[in-house]
Amino acid sequence: RIMRPDDANIAGNVHGGTILKMIEEAGAIISTRHCNSQAEEPCVAALARVERTDFLSPMCIGEVANVSAEITYTSRHSVEVQVNVMSENILTGAKKLTNKATLWYVPLSLKNVNKVLEVPPIQYTRKEQEDEGKKRYEEQKLDRLETKQRNGDVILPVINPEPHTVGYSQSSLIHLVGPSDCTLLGFVHGGVTMKLMDEVAGIVAARHCKTNIVTASVDAINFHEKIKKGCVITISGRMTFTSNKSMEIEVFVDADPFLDEPRERYRAVSAFFTYVSLSKEGKPLPVPQLLTETEEEKRRFEEGKGRYLQTKAKRQAQMQQAAQ
Helix, strand or coil: CECCHHHECCCCEECHHHHHHHHHHHHHHHHHHHHCCCCCCCEEEEEEEECCEEECCCCECCCEEEEEEEEEEECCCCEEEEEEEEEECCCCCCEEEEEEEEEEEEEEECCCCCCECCCCCCCCCCHHHHHHHHHHHHHHHHHHHHHHHCCCCCCCCCCCCCCCEHHHHCEEEEEECCHHHECCCCEECHHHHHHHHHHHHHHHHHHHHCCEEEEEEECCEEECCCCECCCEEEEEEEEEEECCCCEEEEEEEEEECCCCCCCCCEEEEEEEEEEEEECCCCCECCCCCCECCCHHHHHHHHHHHHHHHHHHHHHHHHHHHHHC
16 A cells, blocks of 8 residues: 555654554464464464564655565464565655565454464475474564563653653553454454554654654564453553664553453563664664663663674674675
C-alpha cells in the first residue's frame, strides 16, 4: 500500500512501527492460512516472537510498500515466517529492500484461546533447510525463556531529572485495548502492540536528542503472554545505551486485566529498539552520551554495550564474507 502522511514522522520518514505492523499482518495471514490448510479445528495464528530486524533503508511518504511473506520452518506447534519489505518510488519506478524480518507464530483454537493446535508440516527442498530451521527454532526458544526470566523491572517517574539522563527521556503510554486492536479470538494483534512500542521508543529517542530520529533496528521482540480485549496496557520505554551514532531503548508492555478475569498486572511483551539521530538533510548526527546515575543504570549500559559490539562484529563479518 502507499505510504500516507499519517504513516510518517514530521520529516516524512515512515514510522518503524507502521512497517512492523505491516510485517506482522503479512505473517499472520500466511501462518493462519497454512495452519488451517489441514486442520480439523479452525484456528488463528498468534505472534510469539520477532527476531532482530534491521531497517535497511528509510521509506518515505508517497512510496509504495510491498510486503511478501514465506513460511520457512514448522515445528509441532509453531511456524517460522520470513518477511521482506520493498519500497517503490512510483514516479521513477526505483525499488529497494527496506526490511527483512523473521517471525514465529503459534496456532490457537477458535473454540479455546488457551489451546495450541498442531501445525501441518511443510515440504523442504533440501534436508539442510529443515536442519537449519530446527537450529533457529531451538535458539529462539531458549532466548525467549531467558528474556522472560529477567523481566521484572518497572519504570518509576523521576522528579526534575537532568538532561541526557535515563529519567529525563523515559516515557510511558497508556492504552485501553478495544475491539479494533484485536484478533477474532479477542486478544491484541502483535502488530498493534509493536506499533505502540515503536511510538514510545521514538519519543524516548527524540527527548534525548531533540532532533529527527528514525528506527534503525529492533532486537528480538518476545510476546510472553496474550493481551485480551478490555485490558489497559502500559507501554514503557527507557534509554539503556548510547554509542556515537545510535541509541538503544528498552521497551516493555505491562497489562492490567479488569473485565473477565481480574488478576495482577503482568509483563506481556519486551524488546530493545535502536534509533539514530538525523539532520534536516537526513544525515546521521552524533548522539549525546547517556549519563548513568545508578548502579542499575550502569549495569544496563554495559549490557547494551555488549549487544552493540556483538551486532557490530556480526555485521563486519557479514560484510567481509560478502566481499569474498
